[in-house]
Structures are given as structure tokens and as C-alpha cells.
Amino acid sequence: MADLVSTVVAKYNYWIYITLMMIGLYAMIAKNNLVKKIVGMNIFQTAIILFYVSIGVKKGATIPILQYSHGHDAHLVVHAADYVNPLPHVLMLTAIVVGVATLGVALALAIRIYDRYNTLEEDEILAQIREEK
Amino acid sequence: MIWQLDLAILTLVVMASVGALMVKDLLGAAILFGAYSFMMCLLWSIMGAVDVAFTEASVGAGVSTVFFVAAVFRTSRRTKD
Amino acid sequence: MKIIGLVISVLTGAFLVYAAVDFPAWSDPASPASTYLSPHFIEKTMEETSVPNIVTAVLADYRGFDTMFETTVIFTAGLVCFFLLRTIRRKEPESRHYRHMLTGVTIQIKEGHKLPPSADFERMDSLWTPPDLIIKTACRLLIPFIQLFALYVIAHGHYSPGGGFQGGVILGASIILLAISHDLRTTIERMSEKLVAILCAVGVLIYAGAGALCLLLGLNFLDYSALAPLLHVDPISARSLGILIVEIGVGVAVMCTMIWIYNNLSSAGKYNQGL
Numbered sequence: 001m002a003d004l005v006s007t008v009v010a011k012y013n014y015w016i017y018i019t020l021m022m023i024g025l026y027a028m029i030a031k032n033n034l035v036k037k038i039v040g041m042n043i044f045q046t047a048i049i050l051f052y053v054s055i056g057v058k059k060g061a062t063i064p065i066l067q068y069s070h071g072h073d074a075h076l077v078v079h080a081a082d083y084v085n086p087l088p089h090v091l092m093l094t095a096i097v098v099g100v101a102t103l104g105v106a107l108a109l110a111i112r113i114y115d116r117y118n119t120l121e122e123d124e125i126l127a128q129i130r131e132e133k
Numbered sequence: 134m135i136w137q138l139d140l141a142i143l144t145l146v147v148m149a150s151v152g153a154l155m156v157k158d159l160l161g162a163a164i165l166f167g168a169y170s171f172m173m174c175l176l177w178s179i180m181g182a183v184d185v186a187f188t189e190a191s192v193g194a195g196v197s198t199v200f201f202v203a204a205v206f207r208t209s210r211r212t213k214d
Numbered sequence: 215m216k217i218i219g220l221v222i223s224v225l226t227g228a229f230l231v232y233a234a235v236d237f238p239a240w241s242d243p244a245s246p247a248s249t250y251l252s253p254h255f256i257e258k259t260m261e262e263t264s265v266p267n268i269v270t271a272v273l274a275d276y277r278g279f280d281t282m283f284e285t286t287v288i289f290t291a292g293l294v295c296f297f298l299l300r301t302i303r304r305k306e307p308e309s310r311h312y313r314h315m316l317t318g319v320t321i322q323i324k325e326g327h328k329l330p331p332s333a334d335f336e337r338m339d340s341l342w343t344p345p346d347l348i349i350k351t352a353c354r355l356l357i358p359f360i361q362l363f364a365l366y367v368i369a370h371g372h373y374s375p376g377g378g379f380q381g382g383v384i385l386g387a388s389i390i391l392l393a394i395s396h397d398l399r400t401t402i403e404r405m406s407e408k409l410v411a412i413l414c415a416v417g418v419l420i421y422a423g424a425g426a427l428c429l430l431l432g433l434n435f436l437d438y439s440a441l442a443p444l445l446h447v448d449p450i451s452a453r454s455l456g457i458l459i460v461e462i463g464v465g466v467a468v469m470c471t472m473i474w475i476y477n478n479l480s481s482a483g484k485y486n487q488g489l
Contacts, residue, residue, distance in 0.1 A: 014234040016143050020150060022227040027154045030219030032214040035159050035205065039166055043150050046173050046193070053182045055247045057240070063181045065374070066259065066266040078260065080253035084181040086268040087252045090277060092185050093269070094284045097379055097468065100192050100200075101291030104475040107204035108298045111482050114208040121214065183375040184269045191383040196472055199390055203480035206489055 013054060020047035034113065034120045038106045045099045049092045056085035064089065139179060146172045159205045159212055167198035263453045265372045273377070274457040278436045281460070282421050285467050289418050292471040296411070299483035313338050337399065339487045345396055353395035360388040368465045372454065378464030385465065386472025394489055398481055407477070407485070410470045417467025421460050428456075 024047055027040025064086040066078060110120065117125050149172060153165035170193030177186040238245040255272055265271040273281055306325070312335045313320045320338070368381030393401040425436040433440035438456025439449035447455065480489045 010239055011234060011237065013139075013143075013240055014237055015231060016147065018227055018230045018234065020147060021230070022223040023147070023150050023154070025226065026219050026223040029222060030216040031154065033159070033212040035201075035208070036154060036162065036212070036214060039153055039162055039201075042166065042197070043153070043169070046170065046189075049185070049189075050173060050176065053177055053180060053185055054240075055245070056182070056252075057180050058248065061181065063183050063375075064256070064268040065183075066268065078257045080248075080256045083256050083268070085248040085252045086255060086272055088247070089182050089185050089269050090272045092182075093188055093273060093379060094280060096185070096188050096192055097383075098284060098287055100197050101288045101471070101475075103197055104200055104479065105291050105294050105298075107200055107479055108295045108475075111204055111207050111479065112298055115482070120208055121212070184267075184377065184380075187375050187380045188383070191380055191387065195387050196383055196390070196476075199387075199394075199476065200479055203476065203489055206480070207482045 014051075017047055017051045017054065020050070023047075032122045034110050034122065038103065038110065041106070042099065042103060045095070049095055049099075052088045052092050052095075056088040058084055135179075139176070142172055142176050142179070146176065157212055157214075159210050160202065163198060163201035163205055166201060167194050170194040170197065262450065263457070264450050265454050265457060267372055267374065267377075269375075270371050270377045270457065270461070274460050275438065275453060278425070278460065281464065282425065282436070285418050285421055285464050288471050289414055289467055292414055292474040295475045295478045299478045300485075302483065304484065311338050311342070312336065313342070341487060349395050353391055357388050357392055360391070361385060364388065368461060369458070371461055372457070378461035379468055381461075382465035382468030383472060385469040386476075389469075389473050390476050393476065393480070398477065398485065398487060398489075402477070402485060405473065410474050410477070414467055414470035414474060417463050417465070417470065420463030420466065424456060424459050424463070 021044055024040045024042075024044030027043065028037050031037050031040060058081065061082055061084045064083050066083075113125065114120055117128050119125060119128075146169060149165055149169040153162045153169060156162050156165065170189060174186045174190040174194060177183075177189065255276065256268060259265060259268050259271045263271045263275055265275075309322050309324045311320055311322050314334055315336055316334060321335075364381045364384035366381075367376040367384060368378055371377035371381070389401060389405060392404075424438075424441075427444075428437050428440040429435045431440040431444070438453040440452075441456055442449045442452035445452055445455055477485065481487065
């Protein structure tokens, strides 16, 4: 029992990130409205970015901008354990900006669907498509 | 990394995401999504990812919310879901 | 559908939780992600590129190929929005409304007739509402400072958090603020559609062109030390200047894509009134 409690306390961050991802996944599958599906997609994306950035955290480290890099202290040796791991940050910068571009395309598609079918609910759109056949 | 602050902001993040998916007014969902993005930005600032937090603050809590509001304005605002 | 969604989410969540038991402990300096390549980046950035911001150096120099294609993806997304919303055939509305700006009188011109062009009349829609004076004035005073801050963020990305993406998004947001507080037509008068589209492509061209220039000068693609004889500096400062050039390209491309997508979304392609 103490083993389970210590496991929960050590890893609760990862479990909350997994909960966020599953909220986003459920919204993309089960919601009827198209805009809610798009919101779910964005929640999923940001939760994954949160998970990746949390991998790079180090205890007692500072932000990944080199200190004392100019002036008479410029020859100090840099220790890698003093700075947070910058590699996940670089990958996730790309991911965020590509996410907003995808959001723009998804909303443009939603506007076109609304122009054609005059509704954004998925079941009504499917019923209209079935009637037109 | 103060764990109390971390836990408090994580709770707010989960509540904002559940709220954005359950309101019946799409404009409210867009604004709650902006609040969710901003809470994420705070989390990343605490973890030391300042570049990522800067990008998420400008992109997620700024431009992304404006895109959502523009799209909701051009389609309908109520939803039954 | 809701029950299927719930079952799938819960099963995937349980599987991920089971996998998370094996993860390294939170904030461990010896975790596998921080052991192989990132110590090299942290320790060698200053002596190889003389850029203190490690994230900018890795993004634009060590992983510059990824960033070039990311800029291309952003440009493609703007292009897709344009093709989805702007290029469909629409009928002209039967009557157009004009408003005399000094007195507020609105006139309606039916189809086929024309209004002689004059500076006192502005075009409007049937849903037109007057923009609020306080908001208009406050935004007009704020926008130059926002743009100045965005240029600072792009140029100072070597020494502080920032860089091309963040500065480009803030520049785009300043023009979107102009479009929200005034009219979409005001914004189109200042930055026309053609200018936005061409600038977006020019941004991608700056990035790829810098890489091709390095190739033409004899070294690898996107190896900025080849620019050293061109800029009359030593190879390490040439890398720092090369990072600045590509960040400017990225900033221009991102700014124009944000403006482009907003123009198309807020008017659903018709470019009339906007929000």
C-alpha cells in the first residue's frame, strides 16, 4: 500500500497529462458539433506538447539561456546539469505553430460545410447527405 | 518547481478544458479555450520553457482565439450538444 | 457513439497509465532524454555559434532543415485557406450601399448603376455598425508600439526568449487588431491581398535562399559559415548572422500567414465587412 502511494505521488504529473489527452480524444470522437471537435483536437495537441516539455525538466536547473556569456566571465565552463534540456522545447515550438496553421484550415472547412448544409451538427449533416442520395 | 502551484494550475487546466467542451454557447467555448491556452502557458513558464510559453501565449491565447471567434461569427452560435 | 468514445478513451488511458509506470522520475537530470545529444548542444553553443539563447541556436542552426519545412507548412496552410474560401464563384449582391462619411446619410445603388468615385463615400454592408470612437482611437495609438515590440522580439531572439515565430505572430496580431477595431476594408486598403500573399512567399524564399546561397558558396545547404567572406566576419559570427537572416524570413512568413488566414476566415471569403 505504501508502495502504491509512493508511486502515485511520484508520477501524478504524467497521469494528469494522460487525463487531458483522453479528454481531447473523447471530444474528437463523441461530440456532435464540428467546432467542439476542433476544440477537442486542439486540447489533444496542447496536452501532448505539455507532456513533451515536461520530459526536459531538471531539478534545480535554470532556463536554457546561457548566463555570463559576455564580458570578463566569458570563459567559464558551462555544465549541462545547470540548464533545462532545450531539445523538447525546439521540437514543440514547431508543433505549436503547425497546430495553429491546422486550426485555420479546419475552421475554413467548417465555414464551407456551414455554407453548404446550413448546420454544424454531425447527425443533421449525415441525414441531409442520406436524403440527397 | 513548487508542487502546490503546479497542482493548482493543473487543476485549473483540466477544469477549463472540460468546461470548453460542455458549454452550449460556442462563443463561450472559444473564450474558455483561450483561458485553457493561457493556463498552459503559465505551466510551461513554471517548468522553465520560456520560449514555448512565449509562443503559446501569443499563438494560443491570442491569434487562435480570434480565429475561433471569427469562425463562430460566420456560422451559428448555439449548439444542442 | 458516445459509449464507443468513452470505452476507447478509457482503454487507451489505462494502457498509457500502465506504460507511464516505467517512466523516469520527474525532473531527473540523468533521464535518457537529457543524456545523449542535449549536453553537446548546451556546452558547445557559445563557442560554435556565439548565440546565448540555446533554443534559437538549435532551432535555426543545428535543426535548420526542420524549421525551413515548418515555414513551408505554414505558407501551405495559408494557401489552403485561400483556395477554400476565396476562389468560389459568388453572385454580386443586387444592391450596394454607400455611406456619406460626413453626414451619415446612406444611399443604395441598384444593380447596373454606378456611383462616380469620390472620397466622401465609403462602401458598407447591410449589417454595418459604426466602430466605437474610444476603441478606434486607443487601437490606433497602440498599434505602432505593438509593432515596435514585435520587431524587438525578432531582433533580440539571440539573447532573450523570442525569435522569428513569436515576433511574426505579434506583428500579425497587430494588423488583426487594426481589422477588428476598424473595418476589414480599412485593413485591405493598407495591406492589399496581393501584397500579403507575395510577402508570405518572400518569407519562405528568404529562408530557402539563404540556404541555397550557402550551397552556391561551396559548403553544405544551410551551413552559415559559408557566408563569412560575404559579410566580412569570422565563421562563428557568420553563423550568428545567418541565424538572424533566417529568423527575419520566418517572421515575415508567419506574419503574412496570420493576416491572410484572418482575412479569409472573418469574411468567409467575401472580403466585405469582417467582424
